[in-house]
Every structure is written in structure tokens, then in C-alpha cells.
Amino acid sequence: xxxxxxxxxxxxxxxxxxxxxxxxxxxxxxxxxxxxxxxxxxxxxxxxxxxxxxxxxxxxxxxxxxxxxxxxxxxxxxxxxxxxxxxxxxxxxxxxxxxxxxxxxxxxxxxxxxxxxxxxxxxxxxxxxxxxxxxxxxxxxxxx
Amino acid sequence: xxxxxxxxxxxxxxxxxxxxxxxxxxxxxxxxxxxxxxxxxxxxxxxxxxxxxxxxxxxxxxxxxxxxxxxxxxxxxxxxxxxxxxxxxxxxxxxxxxxxxxxxxxxxxxxxxxxxxxxxxxxxxxxxxxxxxxxxxxxxxxxx
Amino acid sequence: xxxxxxxxxxxxxxxxxxxxxxxxxxxxxxxxxxxxxxxxxxxxxxxxxxxxxxxxxxxxxxxxxxxxxxxxxxxxxxxxxxxxxxxxxxxxxxxxxxxxxxxxxxxxxxxxxxxxxxxxxxxxxxxxxxxxxxxxxxxxxxxx
Amino acid sequence: xxxxxxxxxxxxxxxxxxxxxxxxxxxxxxxxxxxxxxxxxxxxxxxxxxxxxxxxxxxxxxxxxxxxxxxxxxxxxxxxxxxxxxxxxxxxxxxxxxxxxxxxxxxxxxxxxxxxxxxxxxxxxxxxxxxxxxxxxxxxxxxx
Numbered sequence: 384x385x386x387x388x389x390x391x392x393x394x395x396x397x398x399x400x401x402x403x404x405x406x407x408x409x410x411x412x413x414x415x416x417x418x419x420x421x422x423x424x425x426x427x428x429x430x431x432x433x434x435x436x437x438x439x440x441x442x443x444x445x446x447x448x449x450x451x452x453x454x455x456x457x458x459x460x461x462x463x464x465x466x467x468x469x470x471x472x473x474x475x476x477x478x479x480x481x482x483x484x485x486x487x488x489x490x491x492x493x494x495x496x497x498x499x500x501x502x503x504x505x506x507x508x509x510x511x512x513x514x515x516x517x518x519x520x521x522x523x524x525x526x527x
Numbered sequence: 528x529x530x531x532x533x534x535x536x537x538x539x540x541x542x543x544x545x546x547x548x549x550x551x552x553x554x555x556x557x558x559x560x561x562x563x564x565x566x567x568x569x570x571x572x573x574x575x576x577x578x579x580x581x582x583x584x585x586x587x588x589x590x591x592x593x594x595x596x597x598x599x600x601x602x603x604x605x606x607x608x609x610x611x612x613x614x615x616x617x618x619x620x621x622x623x624x625x626x627x628x629x630x631x632x633x634x635x636x637x638x639x640x641x642x643x644x645x646x647x648x649x650x651x652x653x654x655x656x657x658x659x660x661x662x663x664x665x666x667x668x669x670x671x
Numbered sequence: 672x673x674x675x676x677x678x679x680x681x682x683x684x685x686x687x688x689x690x691x692x693x694x695x696x697x698x699x700x701x702x703x704x705x706x707x708x709x710x711x712x713x714x715x716x717x718x719x720x721x722x723x724x725x726x727x728x729x730x731x732x733x734x735x736x737x738x739x740x741x742x743x744x745x746x747x748x749x750x751x752x753x754x755x756x757x758x759x760x761x762x763x764x765x766x767x768x769x770x771x772x773x774x775x776x777x778x779x780x781x782x783x784x785x786x787x788x789x790x791x792x793x794x795x796x797x798x799x800x801x802x803x804x805x806x807x808x809x810x811x812x813x814x815x
Numbered sequence: 816x817x818x819x820x821x822x823x824x825x826x827x828x829x830x831x832x833x834x835x836x837x838x839x840x841x842x843x844x845x846x847x848x849x850x851x852x853x854x855x856x857x858x859x860x861x862x863x864x865x866x867x868x869x870x871x872x873x874x875x876x877x878x879x880x881x882x883x884x885x886x887x888x889x890x891x892x893x894x895x896x897x898x899x900x901x902x903x904x905x906x907x908x909x910x911x912x913x914x915x916x917x918x919x920x921x922x923x924x925x926x927x928x929x930x931x932x933x934x935x936x937x938x939x940x941x942x943x944x945x946x947x948x949x950x951x952x953x954x955x956x957x958x959x
Contacts, residue, residue, distance in 0.1 A: 405583035408552075408574040430552040439549035440592055440611045445585030467584045468783065469808055471615040471759060471903040473929050473950060475922040489948055490907040494782070494810070495756065497905050499948070516921055516931070518905060518950045520757055520808065522782070612927065613952055615759040615903060617785050617806060619778040633804055634763040638926070638954070639900065641761050643804070660777055660787070662761060662806045664901055664952065666926070693871035696840075696862040718840040727837035728899045729877030736872055755872045759903040 392416065395461065396453050406449065409442055413453075419488040421453040427479050427504075438478030438514075443502050447472065447517040450486030451498035455521040458491040463523040465496065470519035478514045481505040489518075496521040536560065539605065540597050550593065553586055557597075563632040565597040571623050571648075582622030582658075587646050591616065591661040594630030595642035599665040602635040607667040609640065614663035622658045625649040633662075640665040680704065683749065684741050694737065697730055701741075707776040709741040715767050715792075726766030726802075731790050735760065735805040738774030739786035743809040746779040751811040753784065758807035766802045769793040777806075784809040824848065827893065828885050838881065841874055845885075851920040853885040859911050859936075870910030870946075875934050879904065879949040882918030883930035887953040890923040895955040897928065902951030910946045913937040921950075928953045 393416045400406055400413060406423075409431055414422040425446050427438040448470050455465045483503045490497040502515040537560045544550055544557060550567075553575055558566040569590050571582040592614050599609045630644040646659040681704045688694055688701060694711075697719055702710040713734050715726040736758050743753045771791045778785040790803040825848045832838055832845060838855075841863055846854040857878050859870040880902050887897045915935045922929040934947040 399578045402578040403583065404574050404576045405585060430548050432548045434543045434546040434608065439547065439589065440614070441549060441585050441589030444588045444592075444614075445583065448584055448588075464578065467618055469615065469617040469757060470584070470588075471613065471950060473613040473921070473952065474611055475929055489905070490945065497907055497948070513922065516929070516950060518903060518948060520905065613901060613929075615806060617777070617808065619785055633761070634801065641763055641804070641901075657778065660785070660806060662759060662804060664761065687866045690866040691871065692862050692864045693873060718836050720836045722831045722834040722896065727835065727877065728880055728902070729837060729873050732876045732880075732902075733871065733873030736876075752866065755906055757903065757905040758872070758876075759901065761901040762899055 391461065392457050396421065396456055399456065399464065405445060409445060411446060411449070414483070416453070416457065418457050419454055421450050421457065421486045422483065423450045424481060424483045426481055438482060440474060443474065443478045443482065443515045444472050446482055446484040447486065447500035447502045447515055448519070450484035451500040451517060451519060452486070452521055454486035454488050455496040455498050458488050458496060459523045463525050465521040466524050468495070468520040468522050470517055472515055472517045474515050475513045478502070478504055480507065482514065483511070496523070535605065536601050540565065540600055543600065543608065549589060553589060555590060555593070558627070560601065562601050563598055565594050565601065565630045566627065567594045568625060568627045570625055582626060584618060587618065587622045587626065587659045588616050590626055590628040591630065591644035591646045591659055594628035595644040595661060595663060596630070596665055598630035598632050599640040599642050602632050602640060603667045607669050609665040610668050612639070612664040612666050614661055616659055616661045618659050619657045622646070622648055624651065626658065627655070640667070679749065680745050684709065684744055687744065687752065693733060697733060699734060699737070702771070704741070704745065706745050707742055709738050709745065709774045710771065711738045712769060712771045714769055726770060728762060731762065731766045731770065731803045732760050734770055734772040735774065735788035735790045735803055738772035739788040739805060739807060740774070740809055742774035742776050743784040743786050746776050746784060747811045751813050753809040754812050756783070756808040756810050758805055760803055760805045762803050763801045766790070766792055768795065770802065784811070823893065824889050828853065828888055831888065831896065837877060841877060843878060843881070846915070848885070848889065850889050851886055853882050853889065853918045854915065855882045856913060856915045858913055870914060872906060875906065875910045875914065875947045876904050878914055878916040879918065879932035879934045879947055882916035883932040883949060883951060884918070884953055886918035886920050887928040887930050890920050890928060891955045895957050897953040898956050900927070900952040900954050902949055904947055904949045906947050907945045910934070910936055912939065914946065915943070928955070
């Protein structure tokens with residue numbers, strides 16, 4: 384992306400992000416935006432746990448799905464938004480601590496965008512554990 | 528399920544449900560528990576929306592995944608819990624108003640339980656709209 | 672579907688089916704065509720087995736995916752075909768004997784059609800065993 | 816893998832591969848076997864096409880699922896085999912020419928192995944096109 388375009392894309396994503404109350408509720412923030420690649424992070428909040436105290440699968444899903452959706456948003460015309468058509472998540476290990484989701488575009492397209500995401504738990508002593516992989520489809524929708 | 532067993536199963540589910548802070552955060556409640564079939568409901572809360580004001584996909588996922596997981600819990604030994612191995616969601620229409628998730632067991636098993644769920648939006652004028660279908664795998668884990 | 676339209680839809684499906692060499696190779700035939708619902712069958716052929724002698728997952732997939740795709744075809748304009756965008760299969764038990772796949776439309780649409788399928792093994796002594804469930808997305812494509 | 820172990824693993828895979836008549840039927844061969852990573856190839860055979868002449872989704876599935884399954888087989892005890900629990904495929908572009916599937920293990924485990932695969936079409940003029948991505952779960956089964 385050209386520097387100018389990149390700033391516009393990032394603005395669109397920050398604007399959309401700000402309007403998703405779900406992202407604020409789970410305490411998510413944007414780490415980075417590149418063409419076809421977006422990274423988000425969120426803590427394992429008190430209010431979003433499963434019965435054993437780990438991050439609820441839905442929070443891991445929320446973060447991975449959003450990172451993938453915003454990655455798709457970097458690849459489509461500026462007047463469009465994206466919606467999730469379908470998403471598959473495989474949970475690899477319990478989510479805890481600081482969660483980081485890296486979304487990426489596997490295949491762009493005018494009609495559909497195929498995406499993937501990895502979610503990691505950053506460990507206190509350094510290093511990170513692979514928490515989940517997601518694979519899905521986004522559809523551009525004109526929101527005007 | 529025998530009446531006595533049924534009460535025990537329902538207690539296990541209400542107990543597990545109470546320990547999932549995610550369920551309280553989204554305002555979810557248990558509608559019904561039958562053998563292999565559990566129904567949950569939640570409003571489309573202010574804090575759980577996507578950028579257009581509809582229920583965030585992650586809330587629809589949370590409700591469907593939990594209904595499916597609790598349906599699996601009705602079919603396994605009392606000392607075990609279940610965790611989501613993987614879950615696929617197809618979103619059919621925007622979620623709004625009162626969401627209702629019906630989880631069911633497709634195939635029980637000692638090692639794995641295959642599950643499905645439907646999520647509906649109950650409409651103000653009566654009737655309901657199909658919001659999502661989920662299909663996935665739960666694994667029994669001994670939590671002692 | 673009106674009787675006339677129904678005949679046309681069935682002809683389109685039989686025509687498309689005949690052009691799919693994969694269907695002939697696995698010995699598949701059409702059992703029934705209704706609006707939004709198509710049933711196919713195929714034997715567990717010698718050449719399509721996995722290492723234990725059961726039907727290979729790919730044959731179960733082929734039959735379920737095709738039944739779902741043809742179910743979608745009954746719901747779209749006559750000049751279009753459908754292609755599989757994505758498909759998820761959960762295998763419930765080994766496939767053997769006569770396989771029967773029932774595809775159905777969960778949600779029609781101009782841009783995408785969400786589908787599901789069940790695959791059964793018909794048992795020698797009567798009755799049937801649930802072999803697989805599929806859930807996926809078809810996209811109408813204009814083939815002219 | 817130690818050199819000796821590696822030869823044993825490769826033998827197990829070649830032995831299992833030879834017993835899968837599906838692999839012979841589609842003309843598949845093993846390209847390479849590494850720890851947690853297996854590559855297979857097959858032509859787009861006459862008998863395995865969809866209605867437009869491209870490789871049928873089920874052949875792309877067969878190759879990707881098998882590459883992923885054999886990748887899992889490199890990571891489990893020698894007396895076990897693996898079976899597909901579930902598999903999700905996203906089709907990115909039409910399959911034609913020589914198909915190559917690269918399977919890999921995302922997360923090993925005693926009870927389940929999470930896998931992924933990419934399927935490519937090798938182009939006549941060099942280069943390759945991304946045909947499909949798969950993400951799924953394998954289960955070790957003792958076949959004695």
C-alpha cells in the first residue's frame with residue numbers, strides 16, 4: 384500500500400473498530416495494520432472466561448475473527464465493509480494472559496475474501512503458546 | 528433420562544454455567560435442558576455489537592457453542608466436563624433482539640461428541656429468523 | 672416448484688450430473704430432486720477405500736458435497752451453476768455398503784447459498800447408520 | 816526424526832498409502848515425508864472432474880486430507896493409525912493440471928492431532944496457483 388492509502392486504510396479500520404462495542408467490551412486494541420494482515424490484542428478479562436478460568440472460546444473467536452475481517456478490509460474498495468460468511472476455529476491450547484490474534488488474507492476477490500487467523504497467548508516468562516487457528520470467508524458489503 | 532438423573536444433569540449444567548463469566552457478561556440464561564439438547568437465550572446487548580449495530584458474530588458463536596457444549600455435557604459421565612475441540616459457524620442473517628440457541632448432540636462417544644446448534648432471533652411481531660448454524664466437536668475432560 | 676419448473680430443474684441437475692465424471696467414477700446416481708433438497712446414492716466401491724477397507728472420507732465428502740450443491744442448484748436462476756466455496760465435514764462412523772447423501776438448503780440467497788448434507792450407510796438388515804454431516808457454502812456462477 | 820526412525824515412519828506411510836485404493840484410483844503418489852509434514856501429488860484425472868472440466872472438489876479434498884493425515888501419522892506411536900475426525904476445506908481457485916498437497920501438523924497430541932494442508936496446481940509455464948486450504952482434526956486409532 385502507498386503511504387497515503389495505508390493511512391486511509393488504517394483510519395477505516397480504526398473507525399470500524401471503534402464502532403464495534405464488542406471490541407471495547409473485551410478490551411481489544413489494534414497492534415498493527417498492513418496490507419492483508421492485521422494484528423489485534425486483548426487481555427483474558429475477568430468477564431470472559433469459561434468454567435475453568437481460561438479465556439472463553441468465544442473471546443478467542445472474537446479476536447481471531449476480527450483480525451481476519453480487518454485483514455480482509457485492507458484489500459477491498461473503500462466504500463465497502465466486510466461481514467463474516469463463515470468461520471471455523473480449532474482450539475489448540477487454553478487461552479490465558481495476553482491474547483494476540485494475527486489475521487491474514489489467503490485469497491482476495493471481488494465477491495469473497497478467504498481469510499485465516501492465528502491466536503497466541505503471550506507467556507509471562509517470554510515466548511508464546513498457540514491457542515487457536517481460524518479459517519473462514521468474508522463478504523464485502525456496501526454499507527451506504 | 529430418569530427424573531432423578533435429569534435433575535442431576537441439570538444441576539451440573541447450571542453449576543458449570545454459573546462459573547462461566549462469559550455467560551453472565553452477555554446476559555445468557557438457560558431455557559431448557561433435555562438429554563442431548565440444551566436451549567440458551569441472551570439479548571443483543573449494547574456491549575456486544577459489531578459496527579452496524581447487530582449482534583457481534585462472537586456473541587452468536589458464544590451462545591451456539593455453549594448450547595452445543597451443554598448438550599454434550601448431558602451425555603457424558605458426571606465426573607467429566609467438555610471442551611470445544613473445533614467449531615464451524617455459518618452466519619445466515621444479522622442477529623438482533625432476543626437470541627435463542629438450540630444445541631444438540633449428533634453423535635455421542637466416549638472419546639468425542641459431535642454437536643450442532645442453531646441460533647435464532649426472535650422477532651417482535653412473533654416468529655423467528657434463522658441467524659446461524661454451528662457444527663463442531665466436543666471432548667470430555669476430567670476436571671478433578 | 673410447479674410441475675413444469677420441477678421437470679426443468681431436474682433436467683438441469685441430471686445434465687450437470689452427467690458432466691461430472693467424478694459422479695460416474697464413484698457409481699453415484701440421483702435418488703430424488705425436490706426444491707431445496709436432493710438425494711444421491713453410491714456404493715462403497717472397491718477403488719474408493721481407505722486403509723481399513725471402509726469408504727474413503729473423500730467419497731463420503733464427494734457424495735455429501737454434490738447432494739448439497741444440487742440442492743442449491745434447485746434454488747437459483749436457470750442460467751447459473753453453483754460451485755463450492757467451502758465445506759466442513761464431520762465423520763460420525765465408518766462408511767460401508769450403500770451410501771446415501773441427503774443435501775438441503777439452509778438459506779438461499781442471490782450471492783451465496785448455505786447448505787447442509789447428511790450421509791448415511793444403509794445396513795443389510797435394514798436401518799441406517801449416520802456416517803457424516805456436512806455444512807458449507809455454495810456460490811452461483813454464470814457459466815455462459 | 817532420527818534416520819532410522821525416519822525410514823520406519825516412511826515405510827508405515829507407504830504401506831498405509833498402498834492399502835488406500837482411493838489413492839491409486841486418483842493416481843496419487845508420495846512426494847516427500849518429513850516429521851509433521853507430508854507432500855502428495857496427483858494429476859487432474861479424466862475420471863475425477865466436475866461439470867466444467869476442473870478437478871472435482873472431492874479430489875482436491877482427497878489429496879489435502881490424505882497429506883494432512885499422513886503428516887499426523889509421522890507424529891504418533893508406531894502401532895496406531897489415524898482417522899479424520901473433521902475437515903474443513905476452502906476452495907480458492909479451480910484445480911487443474913498437476914495437483915500438489917502439502918499437509919502439516921499444527922498441534923500434536925496423544926488424543927487428537929490438529930492438521931492443515933494447502934493444495935496447489937502446478938502451472939505449465941512454471942509457478943503454481945493456490946487451489947485450496949484445509950484445516951482439520953485427526954484421531955489416533957489402534958488398529959490391532
